[in-house]
Amino acid sequence: MLKLKVEGMTCNHCVMAVTKALKKVPGVEKVEVSLEKGEALVEGTADPKALVQAVEEEGYKAEVLA
Template identity: 60%
Template sequence: MSTELDISGMTCGHCVTAVTKALKSVPGVQDAQVDLKSGKAVVAGQADPSALISAVVEEGYTAQVHAAL
């Protein structure tokens, strides 16, 4: 299972590293791929989406679960 997040506020590689590290620290996360250009993160595992968002917010960015069309 994976969760896709829309993340805003990232401007550089350091931001990507910080968000990736924060997401990987959430219990249940197996892997996290963060893309600066698209502003998206794909998180593999069984983590609670609200915990993922909280981890990103604690790093100073905003996040929401990507709404599929």
């Protein structure tokens, strides 16, 4: 499981946008995005760089935590 720090989310619409973007990345099996924690948990075999890029393309900042 990968944990991403996501900055810039302010509402549930943001959570939906980030979730949708991450689910499009090849290898992603499950996505859980938390507005309160500013994090996204991703299960699967996706490339971490591709995950960060997908989030950034939606207009948010992201970095891999673990």
